[in-house]
Amino acid sequence: MGADPTGPYLLGVDIGTSSTKGVLTTPDGTVLRTATRPHGVSRPRPGWVEHDPDRVWWDEFVSVTRELLTGAPAGGVPANAVPAGAVAGVAVSGIGPCLLPTSDAGDPLRPAILYGVDTRASAEITELNQAYGAEALIARGGSPLTSQAIGPKLLWLRRHEPQVWQRTRRFMMASSLLVHRLTGEYVLDHHSASQCDPLYDLTSGSWATDLADEIAPGLRLPRLHWPTEVVGRITDAAAAQTGLAAGTPVTAGTVDAWAEAASVGATRPGDLMLMYGTTMFLVQTVDRPTRHPGLWATTGVLPGSHCLAAGMATSGAVIEWFRELTGGPDYAELTAQAAAVPAGSDGLLVLPYFAGERTPIFDDQARGVIAGLTIDHGRGHLYRALLEATAYGVRHNLTTMAEVADPARRVIAVGGGARSLWTQIVSDVTSCAQLIPEQTIGACYGDAYLAAVGVGLATTADDWTRRAGMVRPNPGATTRYDQYYQAYRELYPATRPITHRLAALATESATAR
Template structure:
């Protein structure tokens, strides 16, 4: 007997993940492809969008072939997609990229454009129209950066994609984008009207045909014959529009009701609070939700899991890197406070609520007695302090937080999530399935093709498995350290900014002194 299922694929910063899910939410198979982003210059974070489709094809084939080898006669009823964002992937009319995709807020290249657009349009007008101030998270200034720095690429660009819409285009031939992703294209989207704002689109994205807008769970089209041959998915299977990964993560754990807060533990840390109205504050991001009728106030740290990966690679000394379980055990042994270490986790600048692309990582308290476990724990504690800073800002802006749900790869084991609960003083629910965004869009795909009255329930698909309760004594001790954490940025910001400026000057001098390429070589 055949088994109906949905396929979900998410394109993340460090990997792409796919999941095949039965109609009752049971995971039939998972698959992953690792990849790296490119950092051609300080502040530039890019990726070739062709990798996104290549990895989707590989994941789809692996999941479907694996299910059949396991004896499952699977029938794919629908496909869901999501990805990191907001990204700026510009392509010509034939779906050929004109340059690598510029990634979300971790890419800080467009600071000059952010400043100029803010002056030209007025900060109050930008917030009134788009919900948020222009920051490195906004896609609009990055489109302007391309026009100003790479005019030949801009001249060939006709369409704007993000990972989910790139996959939809390859699967169905449709050119669409979900409303949530569009709401992060500030200043091009009108948050109140739920549509592109034509005057500013014409001013800052001339020549671009902007995509048709749908909601994340809407069916965008069906799999074409060509895409079916490549992926193994039958022609005619519906494909939903999809959305940005963090919002798909929230769907995956049912955290999209008013008062819900999702905390995503990944390469970066992300927080999404669902609100009963549009809540605006300059240091956070106001968006529409993944689902129609929802609004959100969100925040994101530029690095979290990325720091732990960096430490793991750093301490390997060229040998085999220690495993995460080994490092977590050493971090647990280090104890609360990391034996006197305190870290600012701004290794790639910082997004919310600091909004400082020139912030950098800082570690204070180092002695010759400290080991890698202390450093590793200080990174976990630093990200927890960053979560608390974001939480305090969300609440101060008026967001109601009644329930916290944790999701993502960082929820494996209990140390990191326990540290976050102890630092914030908030309990966290951890669902049975923490696969994340790919599972969320598989659910949206199942919902899109469900018969009337037979809609799936995420509570049934993914019930709560654990609760991480804060320890009152640990919270009191962490609160004292948190005061120093907040003071550390203020005390070091001027020095850090001066060092960043010096590094830019040195990089410019080095580039100017470099020999010109020989005749016939590519510049």
């Protein structure tokens, strides 16, 4: 491996929407090994998006961890194995906020209900806003109630699955389930809790127990810690399953996007992480709690820090959908075709709301729109227009953030699409330069950093980021995109009544089948 086989090493594992990724690093951030397991989501009904917590979250954690320790994929011959005791600390992250109801022993009672892409609790959102007041909830929790919030989903569970609710004593997310299975501890980090609207008080930094008792009576809330805090140690049972040494420290874990921000050092006021993935996500660190009805206000990953966040419902997911729809060409071919098309895709404009939209419009009934299509447009035009659509969405979110916070001083691109034509288009549309770090592995790398801080092998002042390049906007393209962006902003309100009607008809059709 090119490193001292006795360590110390840090292990980070992230449960994403479409894959589980793990990394083994040294205390200075040098990557020794990586491992990945692809997976999908379950969509049992329109608006429902779920994960199997055992098969996806735990089994893939075990598989990835064993590969990182043995140097061999599942079923392979171990090569250059790492002694279990060489791992000095473990940290995990995962998609969130999610709702996994469990028994008092921590046993899952149903599949996990995923974050904002799962829109089943729309009626409960309306009910809670009416009961407590939308503005009052934002003032206390920092964020509006949307499909991202945990409180409405808990209320939905009470209403629609009473047999499950009767047995529910705890709730977990991907990270906290893993921490529980590794250590036996029932904890949640402050950042994840701050996305459990309206159950967390952003000002006091504690559970809003009065609201929790009314919305989810009888639910035992987890103990709160910061993501950098060690909350427990690997048990003998977990050691037998994972190959890690019993007694290894485990930190509290967090939501994947915030671990990804930590992976590139975007943790100081003025830093903004732009995550290119299945969904596009933006996290800006601010110097104080800041609220906006079109954004999420949360705590950060470092003690006492604060963030504004934005997230699109789709980005990479739509791009992959298009690739499969057009016969599965590789991305290099699609990129070459799109690069040959001028900025603006020759008059083609797309709304990327193929699964509704989160910030800043919070409309789960929004739908994708392709406008300006002619028989002269080809596959390259459509592919470029989809990339441009996500860039317009980023600009819309940045513009919204600028209404309540100073513009970001440093924008850092992360994720699978961070080194591509996509990145250049986003810079051209937004007029923002983007720093490209050397490591774009993602949240699992941030987990390793958080583990290093937790066990004292790094400090919060340390930054593992090594700069690999900078993407700067092309002024000529930016001028052209300004016109298309204005049309983009006008297209949604112009088509909203029609797309809402179509969404309702689609739901009726699916229900009737």
